[in-house]
Amino acid sequence: MHSGLKISQIKTLLFIGIVVVFVSACKNSSTYRSFLSPEVGQNVSSGTEVEVKILFGKDKKVDSVVYLIDSTKVASKVDTTSIRLKTEELKLGSHLLTAKIYGEGTSEELTANINVLAAKAPIEYTYKIIKTLPHDTSSYVEGLEYHDGFFYESAGDYGHSSLRKVEPSTGKVLQSTPVDKKYFAEGITVIGDKIIQLTYQEKMGFVYDKATLKKLSEFSYTTGKEGWGLAFDGQKVLNTDGTDTIFFLDKNDYRRIGSITVYDNKGSIENLNELEFIDGKIYANVYTTDTILIINPQNGAVEGRINLSGIFPANDYFKTDFERGNNVLNGIAWDAKGKRLFVTGKKWPKIFEIKLIANSTNK
Numbered sequence: 001m002h003s004g005l006k007i008s009q010i011k012t013l014l015f016i017g018i019v020v021v022f023v024s025a026c027k028n029s030s031t032y033r034s035f036l037s038p039e040v041g042q043n044v045s046s047g048t049e050v051e052v053k054i055l056f057g058k059d060k061k062v063d064s065v066v067y068l069i070d071s072t073k074v075a076s077k078v079d080t081t082s083i084r085l086k087t088e089e090l091k092l093g094s095h096l097l098t099a100k101i102y103g104e105g106t107s108e109e110l111t112a113n114i115n116v117l118a119a120k121a122p123i124e125y126t127y128k129i130i131k132t133l134p135h136d137t138s139s140y141v142e143g144l145e146y147h148d149g150f151f152y153e154s155a156g157d158y159g160h161s162s163l164r165k166v167e168p169s170t171g172k173v174l175q176s177t178p179v180d181k182k183y184f185a186e187g188i189t190v191i192g193d194k195i196i197q198l199t200y201q202e203k204m205g206f207v208y209d210k211a212t213l214k215k216l217s218e219f220s221y222t223t224g225k226e227g228w229g230l231a232f233d234g235q236k237v238l239n240t241d242g243t244d245t246i247f248f249l250d251k252n253d254y255r256r257i258g259s260i261t262v263y264d265n266k267g268s269i270e271n272l273n274e275l276e277f278i279d280g281k282i283y284a285n286v287y288t289t290d291t292i293l294i295i296n297p298q299n300g301a302v303e304g305r306i307n308l309s310g311i312f313p314a315n316d317y318f319k320t321d322f323e324r325g326n327n328v329l330n331g332i333a334w335d336a337k338g339k340r341l342f343v344t345g346k347k348w349p350k351i352f353e354i355k356l357i358a359n360s361t362n363k
Helices: 007-027 321-326
Strands: 033-038 042-045 049-055 066-067 073-076 083-086 091-101 106-117 123-134 141-147 151-154 162-166 173-178 185-190 194-199 204-209 215-220 230-232 235-241 245-249 258-259 272-280 281-286 292-295 303-309 328-336 340-345 348-357
Touching: 033 106, 033 281, 042 292, 123 173, 123 292, 141 272, 141 340, 151 185, 151 204, 162 185, 185 272, 194 230, 235 272, 245 272, 281 328
Parallel strands: 042 106, 123 303, 141 185, 141 328, 185 230, 230 272
Antiparallel strands: 033 049, 049 083, 066 073, 066 091, 091 106, 123 348, 141 151, 151 162, 162 173, 185 194, 194 204, 204 215, 230 235, 235 245, 245 258, 272 281, 281 292, 292 303, 328 340, 340 348
16 A cells, blocks of 8 residues: 655655755854764664764863753763763664753754664564365455454455454354445454454544444544554554554553554564454564564564465466455454464455464574
């Protein structure tokens, strides 16, 4: 759904443009000061220290310098020597570095930014198919959960959206509640005796009774630019909108209470889609790929990458380029009691129970 530059790249380019204008203005001033390090937009591995060093003008005395990361003070100096910035406690992603310089009764601010990346490369996984289960090919899967011996499934697309309860062994739809044709249903998650469902671009969410699938209420969804995936970690709702961000929502009123940005050791990962919370980690489909990421929920670091290439021959099964392009991997479910992992895709005829296998090439 996205093309061209990543959002994180656009943010960095805009920041560079602002800094260039700022530096150009400063060069015409006798008080020209700038950061020698870090460079604007510099990538830094989490846990490493960054030297923060400023080129000070010679015509003004410096009484003190206060350093902030985002809006938090991290150091202060009464001289012009450099400082060492620790990154292990920082969330992954872009951070604004500010130096407030005081001297001769005046002050000046300098800014730069750094991008904190995951400390190490993710563990690479392949898979082994344990069991193959039937799946209704009319379902354009947007959300999948396993609870109490049944699959709960959100089928998307305008005019075809629904919430379903499915018998795993047969693929039979035991209960189904249609969604009004003006809505495109998206991700779901189970919270106690309720099921929460998002919509794609309509800025609405629905609450259902888990036992009957009867719709109980609606709520306004304004957190992300669109509604994509949902999961529940036992305390809060996890939510994606197709970017590189996983939002945290209050489990009672579904308002935003936090977020993480997802990075591996090379950069941010966008198009995060369907979610599942498994043994303390977030599992996320990367839309239009055969990849599921295993993500640290504390800082957004990608700790594992599952390559599901070849699990289903979509290019042979679907007859048109449109079908092949749209009916992609999307659906993760976890049987917490049985410790079973299930995956499927949009309009696929099968749900696969799989076991993860770490690649022998992992370091």
